[in-house]
Amino acid sequence: MAKLFVANTITDLILGDIDEHLPINRIPLSGTVLGLGTTTATDNGELVFLPDFEQNKTSIYKCNPTDGKTYSLSPTSEVDHFPYVCFTNDISKEGIEIDVSNFNITNSSLTEIVTQSINQCGVKANYYGVYIESTWSSVVLTIASKLCLWQWARMKNFVSDDIFSAEDNIYTSLQHFYCADQEHPDNPMKYLGKANSWRLIGMYASEPKTGLVTVPQPNQNLHIHGICKEKNWGGHVHHEHKMSKLLHIDSLIIYPLQEVEVIESDLTIKDAVWLDDNLVFTVVNQGLLDVSNLQIHIVPNNQYSSYIGCRIPWLSAGNSFQINIPKNKIKLKTGKNIINIIADPDNLILEANENNNIMTLEVSISPV
Secondary structure, three states, X not given: OOEEEEEOOHHHHHXXXXXXXXXXXXXXXXXXXXXXXXXXXXXXXXXXXXXEOOXXXXXXXXXXXXXXXXXXXXXXXXXXXEOEEEEEOOOXXXXXXXXXXXXXXXXXXXXXXXXXXXHHHOOOOOEEEEEEEXXXXXXXXXXXXXXXXXXXXXXXXXXXXXHOOOOOOOOOOOOEEEEEOOOOOOOOOEXXXXXXXXXXXXXXXXXXXXXXXXXXXXXXXXXXXXXXXXXXXXXXXXXXXXXXXXXXXXXXXEEEEOEEEEEOEOEEXXXXXXXXXXXXXXXXXXXXXXXXXXXXXXXXXXXXXXXXXXXXXXXXXXXXXXXXXXXXXXXXXXXXXXXXXXXXXXXXXXXXXXXXXXXXXXXEEOOO
């Protein structure tokens, strides 16, 4: 059965920076895997999942936000990790090829074409994978990172609403690129070069408001990333832009996705003991996402003014980290003491279950 996996959401990207990541080496790429996503704040790129039907495998390409160029990523890399990514299992046998010969391609939006294709396939689902081989006279791209999305959200909070039109969305303020037969000198967008043949891979949400795979705005059902045939350029395809001109669709395949699994973080504190006048405890990442910049607070006797802070730069999914705090670092009194150990005290890590983030330890200190 075709299944969609989602690590964080588009909504999460808009609301703020993200400290949870899914490494590329945990994404199975055997067979046909459709997906899209963003890379880290250090390189600010976007992802294109590109199936190779003949080789029965899928490659992931990173799109560079400064020049639109694409780079193939190693599926075994321990460096590449993604704050947002959605992808399917191997759906090689789940695709429904659509006959578009009777579609009015040049006078319809891509969203209308995909919606018509979904209606034609006759299979109901909340989400659909979309694969298109297409020809364009010109196409507009952006490459938005999580940082770009966050900056836009902050602008919305501090700038008057009339600056943003009702039709505005999070991509409006980003650097735009375009590919066409020739450069238009009066066009403010950055010209990349000639590229007519594009492979488009993306997701269609029946209800965009969920924010899992598309921007949570009305009529934003379709989220498409693409890469040109030559694999020179790629990014978020602005099919709705007035300068994006679709000429022909060579192939269109719809993949109804019947199941959805949201991949989440889950932090907990375990094995807290007072041992040889030291506080010893273990921070465990028992979720499915790696976590960065994890803060730990140790609070004695509910006195936050006396708290001790620790930071774990990176904690991979399934791993743990033991922390040892000497007695002389903690302000304890003679007699009974209560120590609260808190993982992610500011709730910066996105978790479904935060009830296990605090562990309380009772410690008795004998008189000297």
